[in-house]
Every structure is written in C-alpha cells, then in structure tokens.
Amino acid sequence: MQRPTEFVREQVTAVRESVVTAAAEAQTVPAAVSSHVGEFIRTQRSAAQVSLRELARVAGVSNPYLSQVERGLRKPSAEILGQIARGLKISAETLYEQAGILDRRSGTAGTVAAIRGDAALSERHKAVLLELYETYAREHAAQLARALEAAAPTPTPSEETA
Amino acid sequence: MQRPTEFVREQVTAVRESVVTAAAEAQTVPAAVSSHVGEFIRTQRSAAQVSLRELARVAGVSNPYLSQVERGLRKPSAEILGQIARGLKISAETLYEQAGILDRRSGTAGTVAAIRGDAALSERHKAVLLELYETYAREHAAQLARALEAAAPTPTPSEETA
DNA sequence: CCGCAGTGCTAGCTCCTGCAAGCGGGCTGC
DNA sequence: GCAGCCCGCTTGCAGGAGCTAGCACTGCGG
Structure with missing residues (x-):
C-alpha cells in the first residue's frame, strides 16, 4: 500500500492551514447575480x-x-x-x-464536477482533493496576475533614463 | 406431449409475431427524443x-x-x-x-483528463493532484475489495459438508 | 470612381414555449 | 340525487426564441 509522498502530505497540510483564511476572503466577495x-x-x-x-x-x-x-x-x-x-x-x-443556468462552482466546472462524480473516490478524499484544487487554482491565477504585471512594466527611474 | 419440432415451430412463430408487433409499435411512436x-x-x-x-x-x-x-x-x-x-x-x-443539456460526468478517466486539461492549474500542481488522486483511488479500491471479501466468504470444506 | 468582400446590425416572419380557461372524470359528504 | 373538491388533460393564445432577407459601413484593389 503506497502512501502519499512527503511532498504531497506537506501540500495537503499547508492547504488545510490556509483554508480558514480563504474562507474569510470568500465571504467578502459579492455574489454575481445577473446574466452577462x-x-x-x-x-x-x-x-x-x-x-x-x-x-x-x-x-x-x-x-x-x-x-x-x-x-x-x-x-x-x-x-x-x-x-x-x-x-x-x-x-x-x-x-x-x-x-445563470448552472450554479457557479469553485474552479473549472469540469474538473470539480469530475472529482465530485468520481465513484473511485470516497467522500472524504473528494473533499481533500477539491480543497487542494481550489487552492492551486487560486495560486495559479495570482501567478498569472504577477506575470502580467511584470510584462507591462510601470515607469521606473532606471527605465526613464534608458 | 407435444413433439419437439412442433413446439419449437410454435415458439419461433410466436417470436416472429411479437417482433412484428413491436416493430409496428415502434413505427407509431413519434420520433424518439434523446430526452427522457x-x-x-x-x-x-x-x-x-x-x-x-x-x-x-x-x-x-x-x-x-x-x-x-x-x-x-x-x-x-x-x-x-x-x-x-x-x-x-x-x-x-x-x-x-x-x-441532455448537461453531460453526465463519470468515471476515473474523466477525472484524470479533467485535471490534465485544466487551464486553471500549473503543470506542477496537476502532477501533485494526479498523484494524490491515484493514491486515493487505489486506497478506495483496496477498501472495497476488503469489504467484498468480508461479505462473501469463499467456500471451505466444512461448508461443503454442511 | 467602381466593384468586391467582409463587418455587424435591422426588420419581419415562423414556430414553439408556457400560460389561462375550462373540460370530463372520480371521490366524498350531505 | 346534489354540490364541492381534487385529479390530469385539451384548447387557444401571447410573447419570445431563432431565422431569413437585406441594409449600411469599411477596407481594398483595379
């Protein structure tokens, strides 16, 4: 019976520790209502x-x-x-x-639905995977935002002199 | 006691008649909609x-x-x-x-494919999720196998004699 | 200039969704 | 017997979805 690697275990633990903070942030986000x-x-x-x-x-x-x-x-x-x-x-x-036909789920609808509907997983394991997935998706979005900022440089003294 | 040939003939005839009836009924049913x-x-x-x-x-x-x-x-x-x-x-x-508006999500292949194809994830995070997923799926399968063994004991000599 | 190809949009139309009004039937209590 | 209530269904219609035919505009090449 193989066990998750240490790396994976650490990731899961880190996710659990950050869940409370993420939940608090989610509360401040207004719910999107109308159809766009x-x-x-x-x-x-x-x-x-x-x-x-x-x-x-x-x-x-x-x-x-x-x-x-x-x-x-x-x-x-x-x-x-x-x-x-x-x-x-x-x-x-x-x-x-x-x-507005389908309720918005965290992350990409397909992946979340697939995890939820997967008979090869217990409910507890589904929950763990979904938490990890959501955290990763958020991290990825933040990284992309940083990359965009880097790609669109703001004026700096050194650049102005160049 | 009917002779086998007559009995068989009657059975075949009955089957033929029921097939014709079923085909006739199918013809009178409006174009089948994929929706039930x-x-x-x-x-x-x-x-x-x-x-x-x-x-x-x-x-x-x-x-x-x-x-x-x-x-x-x-x-x-x-x-x-x-x-x-x-x-x-x-x-x-x-x-x-x-x-038929929404595709039914099912199976292991769907989950793996969904994670792999998810643009909201970096490749590294995909690998982590997939490894965890495989481990959990294996665990779940092992648990199910154990449960089945406990529920369906294999025949033993003492049981055969009982 | 012209014609051509591409662009997004207007207007009128048909068909289908979803509704209101009402039907016939069954059951119960008086 | 009757009236009242509930049942599921029929019918006719209004309004909106989605389409076709065609418009005005832009850019390009001859």
Whole structure:
C-alpha cells in the first residue's frame, strides 16, 4: 500500500492551514447575480480573434441572432449556448454558469464536477482533493496576475533614463 | 406431449409475431427524443407521492404545462427545469442531465483528463493532484475489495459438508 | 470612381414555449 | 340525487426564441 509522498502530505497540510483564511476572503466577495453571458461570449470571441459571422457559422446559429445575444437583446436557450460553446471551443458549462443556468462552482466546472462524480473516490478524499484544487487554482491565477504585471512594466527611474 | 419440432415451430412463430408487433409499435411512436426528462419527472413525482397539480404549484409552473412536459409533448427550458427540480427537491443538474443539456460526468478517466486539461492549474500542481488522486483511488479500491471479501466468504470444506 | 468582400446590425416572419380557461372524470359528504 | 373538491388533460393564445432577407459601413484593389 503506497502512501502519499512527503511532498504531497506537506501540500495537503499547508492547504488545510490556509483554508480558514480563504474562507474569510470568500465571504467578502459579492455574489454575481445577473446574466452577462452575452458580454462573456463577445469577450471570448474577441480573444479568439474570430468575427461574429465566423463564430455564428462554426456554432451553427444565425449571425444576427448571435449579435443580439452578445448585446443582451435575446436570451439564448441552453441548446444554443451549447452550440456557441462548441464554436468557441470552451465547455458548455462555462456558458451555462455565465447565463445563470448552472450554479457557479469553485474552479473549472469540469474538473470539480469530475472529482465530485468520481465513484473511485470516497467522500472524504473528494473533499481533500477539491480543497487542494481550489487552492492551486487560486495560486495559479495570482501567478498569472504577477506575470502580467511584470510584462507591462510601470515607469521606473532606471527605465526613464534608458 | 407435444413433439419437439412442433413446439419449437410454435415458439419461433410466436417470436416472429411479437417482433412484428413491436416493430409496428415502434413505427407509431413519434420520433424518439434523446430526452427522457418527462418520464424522469413523473417517476420522481410519483415516488414523492405528489399530485401533478401540487408539484406544479410548488414549482411555480402551470399544471397543464407540467403535464405536457411529463408526457413528452413539450420541451421545457432550463429555467423551467430548474423550477421543477426545486419543486421535486432534487438538484437541477440531475434534470439537466436527463434533458441532455448537461453531460453526465463519470468515471476515473474523466477525472484524470479533467485535471490534465485544466487551464486553471500549473503543470506542477496537476502532477501533485494526479498523484494524490491515484493514491486515493487505489486506497478506495483496496477498501472495497476488503469489504467484498468480508461479505462473501469463499467456500471451505466444512461448508461443503454442511 | 467602381466593384468586391467582409463587418455587424435591422426588420419581419415562423414556430414553439408556457400560460389561462375550462373540460370530463372520480371521490366524498350531505 | 346534489354540490364541492381534487385529479390530469385539451384548447387557444401571447410573447419570445431563432431565422431569413437585406441594409449600411469599411477596407481594398483595379
């Protein structure tokens, strides 16, 4: 019977110690209520540098309708959201959450759902994995934020003289 | 005592007749929808011993509409499904899955793939989670194997003689 | 200048969802 | 017998989802 490595054990312990702090921070975050799925779709589409017509074509929906959805004039069904998600190459769950159809879960919907639904895990082990996952996801986001700050240097005396 | 050949012939004939009847019934059934959510809702409602009108009232939908949904005549939106789920005191995700809106998450492969493909994680964190996951899965399997052995003792000479 | 290709959007239309009004049936109490 | 209540279902309709046809605009090349 193999046991978790020392490294893994330390990670789990560190996570437990930081859970209280994380929970306190979560309490101060306001709950997102209304649907911003249209904005979200437009943001994702722009990030992918795809035209509205191209996305509509790939997703199999009409481009005027997609335009209306993006501008919040229409409320698409789950089926249409699924098609748009496929066109954007993102998970349908992501759009469902943005649309308020699905409750937002910590981290990426797919991973959390997979852990929760996995019959190969006991409930206790699921909880441990989910805590660790959430902490890692938060760390990763913080690292990305730092990297972005480093990539967009703020004016400094040495740089001004260069 | 019937002769084997006649008996066999009658059985084959009976099977043929039942196949024709089944095929005829299948032809009269409207195009099969991948969604069985209506049946599922009715089943859950019956199990809860709640009338259609009562569930409709609690769920906040019209009872004729709920009736149509249960009989597969209408395809409810995700919003209505959420209301019905609340009325039935089950998770909305359960009904979304039955309706084909949400993919059912299952199995070990799904969890591993989800962790590996999760953009919210760094590669190092993925490795940690995967190692922990494998260890837990092994542990769980070993526990199940032990429980099965205890529940189903293997035959022993003393038992054979009893 | 023109035509062409691409862009996102407007307007009118069809079809379907979800509802209200009401039906026929069964059961109970008077 | 009756009225009242509950049951699930039928019918007709309003409003919204999603579409087609087409518009105005931009950029490019001849």
